[in-house]
Amino acid sequence: MKKSTKIILWSVVVCLLLTVAGWFGWTWYDNNVDRSGWREKDGVMMYADFHGKPVSGWLDLDGSRYYFGEDHALRTGWLTLDESRYYFSTDGRMQTGWLELDGCTYYLNTDGKMQTLWLDTEEGRCYLGEDGVLRTAWQEIGEDRYYFDEDGLMQSGWVEVEENLHYFHQDGTLASGWQEIDGGTYYLSEEGVPVIGWMELEENLYCFDEGGVLYIGWTELEGEQYLFGEDGAAHIGWLEEENGRYYFDETGAMATGWTDIEEDRCYFSEEGTLHTGWLEQGEYLYYLDETGAMVTGKQEIEGEIYYFTPKGIWVLLVNPWHPVPADYELDLVEAEDGYLVDAGCLEALNAMMEAMRAEDLLPMFSSAYRTEGHQRSIWRSYVQRYMEAGYDEATANAMTAAYVAVPGTSEHHTGLALDIVGYDYYYGGHPGSTKAVQDWLAEHCWEYGFILRYTKEKQSITGFAAETWHFRYVGVEVSMDMKDSGLCLEEYLGAVDAQ
Numbered sequence: 163m164k165k166s167t168k169i170i171l172w173s174v175v176v177c178l179l180l181t182v183a184g185w186f187g188w189t190w191y192d193n194n195v196d197r198s199g200w201r202e203k204d205g206v207m208m209y210a211d212f213h214g215k216p217v218s219g220w221l222d223l224d225g226s227r228y229y230f231g232e233d234h235a236l237r238t239g240w241l242t243l244d245e246s247r248y249y250f251s252t253d254g255r256m257q258t259g260w261l262e263l264d265g266c267t268y269y270l271n272t273d274g275k276m277q278t279l280w281l282d283t284e285e286g287r288c289y290l291g292e293d294g295v296l297r298t299a300w301q302e303i304g305e306d307r308y309y310f311d312e313d314g315l316m317q318s319g320w321v322e323v324e325e326n327l328h329y330f331h332q333d334g335t336l337a338s339g340w341q342e343i344d345g346g347t348y349y350l351s352e353e354g355v356p357v358i359g360w361m362e363l364e365e366n367l368y369c370f371d372e373g374g375v376l377y378i379g380w381t382e383l384e385g386e387q388y389l390f391g392e393d394g395a396a397h398i399g400w401l402e403e404e405n406g407r408y409y410f411d412e413t414g415a416m417a418t419g420w421t422d423i424e425e426d427r428c429y430f431s432e433e434g435t436l437h438t439g440w441l442e443q444g445e446y447l448y449y450l451d452e453t454g455a456m457v458t459g460k461q462e463i464e465g466e467i468y469y470f471t472p473k474g475i476w477v478l479l480v481n482p483w484h485p486v487p488a489d490y491e492l493d494l495v496e497a498e499d500g501y502l503v504d505a506g507c508l509e510a511l512n513a514m515m516e517a518m519r520a521e522d523l524l525p526m527f528s529s530a531y532r533t534e535g536h537q538r539s540i541w542r543s544y545v546q547r548y549m550e551a552g553y554d555e556a557t558a559n560a561m562t563a564a565y566v567a568v569p570g571t572s573e574h575h576t577g578l579a580l581d582i583v584g585y586d587y588y589y590g591g592h593p594g595s596t597k598a599v600q601d602w603l604a605e606h607c608w609e610y611g612f613i614l615r616y617t618k619e620k621q622s623i624t625g626f627a628a629e630t631w632h633f634r635y636v637g638v639e640v641s642m643d644m645k646d647s648g649l650c651l652e653e654y655l656g657a658v659d660a661q
């Protein structure tokens with residue numbers, strides 16, 4: 163080979179080597195220049211990587227995260243990726259934390275994923291719904307109701323909503339029905355509002371105080387006594403206690419005083435215990451049998467016969483068939499002109515006499531209390547008078563019996579009967595004054611507790627001929643009812659059959 167040829171060949175080789183080295187050098191240089199940065203193309207923001215290639219997918223840059231679509235376009239606004247929602251601001255930064263948007267509040271976690279459903283924060287629990295929107299006020303979640311305040315915080319415990327108090331469990335669910343809260347028992351409606359006052363539930367009565375706490379045990383409410391059981395149900399009906407029997411009406415109120423129970427009248431003390439036996443009420447005596455029922459009509463009590471009015475008032479019946487009881491206790495006081503009467507009728511008697519005199523009548527007593535001995539002498543004088551007139555003794559006795567009670571069977575023995583006449587009866591003058599007095603009494607004696615005891619119409623029942631002068635004290639409760647009834651005492655007391 164020629165020397166020149168060798169030089170040419172070597173030159174070519176050198177040139178080729180230089181060219182290859184240059185190409186490699188340029189390429190090396192080109193690949194190590196940072197070409198990253200924001201690019202805008204037709205209003206679309208992109209980001210070029212180190213090599214100047216537009217990125218897609220996630221990008222962390224200067225402490226912010228961005229997301230670029232498959233088309234390399236920077237995403238803004240809502241974006242759903244792998245079933246998670248993200249929100250990017252108008253400059254493309256991924257948002258975290260609370261987000262206010264179009265009047266709604268969202269929460270975006272530190273990884274940018276939108277929170278749904280429950281969220282626990284330092285302030286409390288919130289609920290964001292399936293759509294991520296923070297809920298406030300009432301919410302139905304699952305089977306339960308919750309309440310969230312205006313900041314979206316779940317409420318628990320007692321909470322006033324629209325002027326009604328509600329109770330929410332610790333887990334925020336609205337309480338309803340029976341609830342034990344802080345040692346008290348409450349009943350909360352379907353709406354979660356505690357019942358205050360009375361409630362009827364499954365045929366039981368319950369009562370709750372102003373704070374909604376159920377009453378238990380003996381409780382006084384508006385002047386009435388109630389007995390609430392351990393379960394708060396008001397006791398209704400009879401109750402047997404060691405110290406007596408009690409009765410609670412259908413409203414649960416404990417009975418006191420006179421009380422009608424089914425067919426019976428009963429009497430309960432102020433403390434509520436049922437009374438049995440004799441009962442004194444004012445000037446009247448009643449009797450309540452061993453079941454507590456007030457008796458009426460004819461009754462045998464400890465071997466003695468007693469009569470009671472239809473209203474249960476005991477009235478001493480003295481007639482030919484009913485002598486004054488041997489143990490009858492007299493309480494005699496002096497009325498006018500030295501006449502003795504039972505203390506129980508003195509006031510009424512004085513008022514009646516005064517009323518007559520106020521109408522210029524001239525009433526006087528001709529008899530009041532009489533002893534049995536006195537009665538015996540009256541009886542004898544009558545019999546004697548009839549026999550002197552020619553009647554035999556049997557006839558004279560029968561005739562006397564029409565006007566004079568057999569000694570021991572006169573109402574005058576009781577101090578409760580009076581014979582009242584007018585001035586003319588003893589003193590002459592004032593003709594007709596006895597009739598005027600007795601006419602007035604026949605009409606008005608009832609108003610003072612007296613009855614006109616013997617009338618012509620009832621002679622066959624009373625066993626006495628009409629006595630316009632004879633008045634018997636029974637008390638105004640009885641006398642007024644008797645006046646209305648038109649019955650004589652035997653009829654009124656159901657004592658007719660006894661004869």
Ligand SMILES: [Zn+2]
Binds near residue numbers: 579581
């Ligand atoms: Zn008389």
